[in-house]
């Protein structure tokens with residue numbers, strides 16, 4: 479049986495709810511990707527080109543620091559990676575997370591929440607940062623997606 483992990487970043491709690499539901503349904507270990515410096519509401523203002531999130535998302539090399547490490551990433555075969563869609567793709571802190579570990583030989587499955595945008599090119603972006611991993615294109619879920627739907631979707635990798 480595959481050993482399964484769910485890691486997520488959530489700035490305002492929506493992805494957190496989906497990630498918790500997913501982990502519970504598939505009995506996976508759960509890890510929150512927490513920024514070393516938490517995002518304030520001013521940081522998250524996408525209408526301000528100078529806000530922290532705008533500045534980070536405009537710089538593809540931006541790698542916001544993460545507060546803590548996964549104890550034993552080597553133990554897992556399948557890693558679900560959850561995040562809010564920011565500017566049609568994964569937030570830069572997800573790029574930090576992907577570069578922080580060796581995912582070779584693992585399957586990485588992105589999932590996201592958003593105001594409506596699909597997950598877009600996030601899977602391809604994560605793939606570029608995870609040499610030797612099989613990275614799926616992933617899926618965007620509505621905030622209130624039932625656990626049964628998440629479980630049915632995830633079953634293909636278990």
Ligand SMILES: Cc1cc2nc3c(=O)[nH]c(=O)nc-3n(C[C@H](O)[C@H](O)[C@H](O)COP(=O)(O)O)c2cc1C
Nearest residue numbers: 488489490491492493562564565566592593594595
């Ligand atoms: C900086 C920023 C950029 C965003 N860009 C998009 C976007 O391109 N498309 C979209 O549908 N929603 C966008 N959103 C909305 C979030 O994806 C949505 O509210 C998400 O569910 C929040 O998840 P969270 O509570 O886990 O952080 C953006 C939100 C922020 C803060």
